[in-house]
Amino acid sequence: MSIAHVYKRDHINTDEIIPARYLNTDNAAELATHCMEDLDTEFVKKCKPGDCIVAGDDFGCGSSREHAVWALQGAKVGAVIAKNFARIFYRNCINCGFYPVELANATEVIKDGDEIEIDYKKGIINNKTQKKEIAFKPLPDFAIEIIDDGGLLNNIKNKK
Template identity: 70%
Template structure:
């Protein structure tokens, strides 16, 4: 089961997702130990593989261009982030790493912390099994989905080569 971890905040920035004091390494497992540390010190203790972060708010991932933010989330085995909107560089980094994002404004009224959810990325359907609700969203653009399916931009380039 994929549990939703709900945060109600705008502008959750990359300094909160992975603070710069941990940027002296690019080891994904090291970074994962500090994922979201300055936002929720308990996050790494409660997250389980496949869980989803649901942000009720806009501009997730603003600030520094550090891709370490995506790696920390991926290293913590988060399967996707749902938010009202995403900051530009974070959005690109996620696509380039093959990490799925879902743009869904007002997710707060239909998803509570701890709900069991599944996401159909291509179909644009988020199912909240706990509440028996289905929510639709606009899937990421085709070229982004293609990069995500190939496991990231560099695989995409290596394949074209």
């Protein structure tokens, strides 16, 4: 079961996802305790394993810190669904084996608290609460391959 946590905000930046005052570590479990702290101090408490974040435009803008993805992974966030993503964050997600789902009307078709299921390869979000299927454009094959391998470095190693 995956619950959607909806933030109707554009430009949620990596400083909000993991503030720089915590960048003196690269330990995912430690970073996870501060995940989304400057946006929502309750997030870590209410996020259950597999839950999703839903947001507006330009999610993950700002600093290139991959710590933002590690914090989300450490907090057991299943995926981020956003209208669109900032470039470096998007790349970092794929490189870490974490799904960025681009959906043009994300914050309109998914309500806070909705129960959803995502089929990443087919590009379908099943909104169980609203009993609706929502289509999105799946990632290109090479990116899905990287995610399936558990990230870019495993992918490079597997290809050798």
